[in-house]
Amino acid sequence: MKNIYKIALIIGLPVLSVSCKKQEALDFSVEKPASVAAQEQIDAYKALKSYFNWSANPDFKLGVATSLTEYNNKGVLYRLANSNFNQIVIGYEMKHGAIVKDDGSMDFDNVKKLLENAKNSGMEVYGHTLCWHANQNAKYLNSLIAPTIIKGTGGPALEDNLISNSDFESGNISGWFGWGNSSVREVSAKGDGYGGTGYALNMSNPKVVNSWEAQTAMDFTTPFQSASKYKLSFYVKGSVAGSASVAAQETKSYGADDFGSFDVSTDWKLVQLEKTITAGDRTRLVFSFGAYAGKISMDKISINRVNPNGGDKIIEKTADEKKAILTAALDKWIAGMLAVSKANVKAWDVVNEPMSDWPDPSQLKTGVGKTNIAADEFYWQDYLGKDYAVAAFKLARQYGNASDIHFINDYGLESSLDKCRGLIDYVKYIESKGAKVDGIGTQMHMGTENDKAKIVDMLKLLAATGKLIKISELDLGVSNKKTAAVTEAEYKAQADMYKYVIDKYFEIIPPAQRYGITIWSPLDSPASSFWRPDEPIGLWTGGFVRKPAYTGVAEALKGR
Numbered sequence: 187m188k189n190i191y192k193i194a195l196i197i198g199l200p201v202l203s204v205s206c207k208k209q210e211a212l213d214f215s216v217e218k219p220a221s222v223a224a225q226e227q228i229d230a231y232k233a234l235k236s237y238f239n240w241s242a243n244p245d246f247k248l249g250v251a252t253s254l255t256e257y258n259n260k261g262v263l264y265r266l267a268n269s270n271f272n273q274i275v276i277g278y279e280m281k282h283g284a285i286v287k288d289d290g291s292m293d294f295d296n297v298k299k300l301l302e303n304a305k306n307s308g309m310e311v312y313g314h315t316l317c318w319h320a321n322q323n324a325k326y327l328n329s330l331i332a333p334t335i336i337k338g339t340g341g342p343a344l345e346d347n348l349i350s351n352s353d354f355e356s357g358n359i360s361g362w363f364g365w366g367n368s369s370v371r372e373v374s375a376k377g378d379g380y381g382g383t384g385y386a387l388n389m390s391n392p393k394v395v396n397s398w399e400a401q402t403a404m405d406f407t408t409p410f411q412s413a414s415k416y417k418l419s420f421y422v423k424g425s426v427a428g429s430a431s432v433a434a435q436e437t438k439s440y441g442a443d444d445f446g447s448f449d450v451s452t453d454w455k456l457v458q459l460e461k462t463i464t465a466g467d468r469t470r471l472v473f474s475f476g477a478y479a480g481k482i483s484m485d486k487i488s489i490n491r492v493n494p495n496g497g498d499k500i501i502e503k504t505a506d507e508k509k510a511i512l513t514a515a516l517d518k519w520i521a522g523m524l525a526v527s528k529a530n531v532k533a534w535d536v537v538n539e540p541m542s543d544w545p546d547p548s549q550l551k552t553g554v555g556k557t558n559i560a561a562d563e564f565y566w567q568d569y570l571g572k573d574y575a576v577a578a579f580k581l582a583r584q585y586g587n588a589s590d591i592h593f594i595n596d597y598g599l600e601s602s603l604d605k606c607r608g609l610i611d612y613v614k615y616i617e618s619k620g621a622k623v624d625g626i627g628t629q630m631h632m633g634t635e636n637d638k639a640k641i642v643d644m645l646k647l648l649a650a651t652g653k654l655i656k657i658s659e660l661d662l663g664v665s666n667k668k669t670a671a672v673t674e675a676e677y678k679a680q681a682d683m684y685k686y687v688i689d690k691y692f693e694i695i696p697p698a699q700r701y702g703i704t705i706w707s708p709l710d711s712p713a714s715s716f717w718r719p720d721e722p723i724g725l726w727t728g729g730f731v732r733k734p735a736y737t738g739v740a741e742a743l744k745g746r
Contacts, residue, residue, distance in 0.1 A: 219672065219674065219677040219722070219727065219731075219733045219734065220674055220677065220734055221674065224674075224734070225732075227737075228732045228733070228734065228736060229732060231732070231737055231740050232740075233269045233270045234248065234270040234271065234725075234739060234740055234743060235248050235271060235272055235743075237740050237741075237743040237744045237745075238743045238746055239746055243697075243700070243746065245701075246700060246746075247272060247310065247312070247533075247656075247701060247702030247704070248270075248271050248272055248273065248702060248703060248704075249271055249272075249273035249274065249275055249312060249702055249703065249704030249705070250266075250267050250270070250273075250274055250275075250704060251275050251276075251277050251659065251704060251705070251706045251707065251708075252264075252267055252274050252275075252276065252277070253276065253277055253278065254276050254278075254279035254280070254297070254300050255279070255296075257274060257276075257300060257303060257304070258296065258299050258300055258303055260303070262730060263708070264303075264307075266708065266730070267309070268307050268308075268309060271309075272310060273309065273310040273311070273312050273702065273704070274304065274309055274310070274311055275311075275312040275313075275658075275704055276300065276311070276314060277314070278321060279296060279297070279300075280297055280523070280527075281314070281315060281318065281321040281322075282322045282323055283321040283322050283323050283324075283562045284321070285297070285519075285522075285523065286323040286326055286519060287326070288323065288325055288329075289326070290326055292519070292522045292523075294522070294526045297523075298526060301526075301527060301529075301530040301531070304530065310532070311527075311530055312531070312533050312534075312535075313523075313527060313531045313533065313534035313535065314534075314535045314538070315534070315537075315538040316519075316520050316523065316535065316536045316537070316578055316581075316582055317516065317536060317566060317574070317575070317578035318537070318539060319539065319551060319553070319563055319564060319565045319566065319567075320539075320560070320563055322563065322564040323562070324563055324564040325561070327512065327564045330515055331503055331507075331511055331512065331569070333500045333501055333503065334500075334501040334503070335498050336498065336499040336501065337498055338496040338497045338498055338499070341493055341495070341496045342493060342496050342497065343492065343493060343496050343497030343498070344417060344490040344491070344492060344493065344496075344497075345490055345491040345492075345493050345496075347488040347490055348406060348489050348490070349361075349404060349471075349487055349488060349489060352486060352487045352488055353379070353384065353385075353485060353486050353487075354373055354374075354379065354384070354385040354386055355384050357373060357385055358373055359371060359372065359373050359387050361404050362387060362402060362403070362404055363402070363403060363404075364389070364400070364402035364403060365400075366395075366400040366401055366476060367391055367393070367399045367400040367476055368392055369389065369400040369402075369475075369476075370388075370389070370390045371388070371390075372388050373385050373387065373388070374386040374387070374388050374483060378483065379485045380421040380454050380485035380486055381454075385485075386484060386485040387402070387483065387484045387485070387487075388481055388482070388483050389402050389473070389475060389481070389483075389484070390481045391475055391476060391479055391480065391482075392479065393479050394476070394477055394478070394479045395476040396477065397430070397476045398476060399476035400475050400476035400478075401472050401473060401474050402472070402473045403435075403470050403471060403472040403473070404470070404471050405469055406469050406470070407469075409466055409469045410443075410463045410466075410468040410469070411463060411466065411491060412463055412464065412465055413462065413464075414462065414463055414491050414494070415460055415461070415462045415491070416460065416461055416462075416463060416489055416490065416491050416492065417458070417459075417460045417489070417490050417492060418432065418445050418457075418458070418459045418461070418487075418488070419457065419458045419459070419486075419487075419488050420456075420457055420484050420486060420487040420488070421454050421455065421457070421484065421485045421486050422448065422450055422454070422483065422485075423450065423451060423453055423455065423483050424450035424451065424452060424478065424480055424481065424482045425452070425481040425482075426452065426479070427449075427450060427451050427452060428450050428477070428478040428479075428480065429447050429448065429477070429478065430447065430448060430473060430474060430475040430478055430482060431445075431447040431448070431473070431474045431475075432446070432448070432471065432472065432473045432474070433471075433472055433474070434461065434468040434471060434472075435468060435470045435472050436465065436468050436469060436470070437469060437470055441465065441467070441468075442468070442472075443462075443463050443465075443468060444461070445459040445460070445461045446459055446461075450478065450482055454485075460492075505569075508569050509569055509570055509571070512566065512569050513570060513577060516566065516574075516577060516578065516581065517581055520582055520585055521581070521585045524582065524585040525585065528585070528586050528587050532587065532589070532590055532591065533590060533591040533592075533593065534586070534591075534592055534593065535593050535594075535595040536575075536578050536579050536582045536593060536594065537574075537579070537594045537595070538594075538595045538596070539551065539596050539597060540567070540575060540594065540596065540609070540612060541605050541608050541609050541612065542608075543598065543602070543605065546608075547604045547605035548604065548607070550567045550572060550612075551565065552565055552567065552568055553565035553568055566578075572615070573619060575612070575616050576616050576620070576621045579592055579616060579621035579622065579623060580620070583621070591624045591625060591654065592622065592623060592624045592625070593623075593624065593625040593626065593654070593658070594609065594612070594613060594616075594623055594625075594626055594627065595626075595627030595628075595656075595659075596609050596627070596628070596629065597628075597629035597659070598629075599628045599630075599644050599648075600628065600632065600636060600637075600641045600644045601632075601636065603640060603647065606644050606647050606648070607647065609626065610626070610647065610648075610651055613626065613651065613653070623653065624654055625653050625656055625701055626648055626653050626654075626655055626656070627655075627657075627658030627659075628648065628655070628658060629658050629659035629660075629706075630658075630659065630661075630687065631659060631660075631706070631718075632661070632662050632663070632683070633663040633664065633665060633683075634662065634663070634664050634665055634676065634679045634680055635665050635666070636683070638686060641686075641687060641690060642690055642694065645690055645695060646694055648695070649694050649695050649696060649699060652699070653699065654699055654700075654701040655691075655695045655699050655700065655701060656701040656702055656703070656704070657687070657702075657703040657704065658704055659704060659706035660684075660703060660704060660705055660706055661705070661706040661718070661723040661724070662680055662683055662684055662687075662723055662735070663680075663718060663721045663722070664676045664677070664679070664680050664721075667721075667722075668720045668721065669710055669722040670720075677722070677735070678734050680733075680738070681734035681736075681737055681738030682738060683738070684725075684735050684739050684742065685738035685739070685741055685742040688738075688739065688743065691703065692742075692746055705725060705739070706723075707723045707724050708725055708726055709724040709725075709726050709727065709728050710722045710723060710726070710727050710728050710733075711723055711724070712728055725739060
């Protein structure tokens with residue numbers, strides 16, 4: 187029981203709340219980031235929220251990010267959150283990609299369970315997030331705006347290949363014949379076909395004459411259909427560069443419909459030609475190569491009638507149609523989420539990370555021209571335009587509670603003041619269109635190396651808006667180092683930076699504008715994490731041992 191009592195003190199839990207069954211699940215072997223004496227001082231601190239003056243600041247939110255599963259499982263992180271914080275934010279499971287299925291239906295079962303557990307614990311839930319470009323069910327959204335495909339009523343777009351011996355894989359040139367200028371037609375050696383495999387048709391012509399004086403042909407018992415379009419394709423290469431031609435021909439007076447000439451190079455190339463037949467007496471396909479001196483190889487020859495009643499008709503949606511469809515999808519999503527959560531969730535990140543990073547942070551992010559779009563990325567703004575956030579804020583107000591607090595949230599504002607100004611200008615634009623933005627969230631994913639002067643300047647810019655200001659996703663690395671490389675002195679610097687940020691928040695943001703602060707990563711990030719892997723960004727180690735950063739936050743909260 188001694189170790190359980192110790193871990194209860196470290197994470198700020200009442201001793202009786204730590205179950206004996208959880209002892210084996212905790213990793214007590216994790217190295218502490220401070221000396222033994224210093225660690226004892228850290229462990230002597232009380233739970234974080236006990237340092238804050240709640241009577242003077244009853245509406246302030248001291249938040250922490252967790253996963254829905256961790257909270258619903260009611261394990262150590264559940265108790266850590268309840269003991270140290272008064273608000274939780276769910277990192278992923280309340281987002282579009284977690285809720286919306288590929289058919290557009292929505293599954294809120296886990297969210298309902300979370301909200302019930304939080305209510306029973308007296309814990310507030312902050313909504314994150316209603317409209318974002320990441321963590322979306324992009325497959326579903328893209329399906330809504332995909333082209334309309336009208337299936338053909340008469341079969342495939344192309345009818346069957348008319349040529350019986352088109353690839354010569356039987357090892358012969360059966361059905362093919364020819365004449366003129368001592369030209370020769372024969373099957374190639376095995377392996378000389380297209381792609382270095384199989385066979386091909388070889389046509390050799392000893393000297394240049396008129397094109398029609400050396401020909402290779404195939405006859406058909408059924409004529410080509412007049413007024414029908416035919417597509418001809420084949421692979422060809424030659425011993426030298428040159429050209430040849432091909433036509434559909436009748437065999438009495440040799441009237442023809444020319445598909446035209448084609449170039450021959452010394453490498454295999456695909457030739458694709460088409461022609462509308464003008465008479466119903468064409469029964470022969472004839473290649474003319476008298477003007478080419480050398481050997482021409484041909485493979486995979488096909489001629490297909492274009493089915494006039496077949497094929498699929500593809501109808502692209504217009505920009506206006508896409509905008510209307512996606513506006514309806516956004517409406518459905520926000521209405522559904524708020525219907526489930528409005529009784530418990532009173533504040534939301536309505537729009538998340540709208541601003542570009544480069545080259546112009548005053549502009550919105552876009553997926554246009556991006557070549558590495560993730561499977562769960564969908565840029566609403568590329569279809570709804572600059573007013574996408576206007577729509578999101580209006581929908582949140584329409585379907586939520588009248589008193590709900592609505593935030594716009596972005597990262598990097600403390601390192602790019604231009605981006606901060608761009609976000610503030612965008613808020614002004616949104617409100618000029620009749621929507622209301624209650625607050626601005628600054629994420630502050632930082633490190634000890636961040637420029638403190640810029641942090642101050644950012645907070646001053648935000649304070650000047652008169653909006654509620656939230657530090658929405660605070661975590662701090664240590665000079666871009668991995669956990670094992672961090673020294674005790676650097677952990678002290680991390681604690682100092684945590685304290686500096688919170689101190690400056692309270693110094694610069696007027697009391698009426700202080701919504702709250704959320705710790706984004708309570709524990710150091712494991713090496714397997716997608717988020718800042720193997721970085722010591724937490725207030726606790728991965729083994730739930732308090733770090734100097736814990737004291738930095740506690741000291742900053744004292745008496746506030």
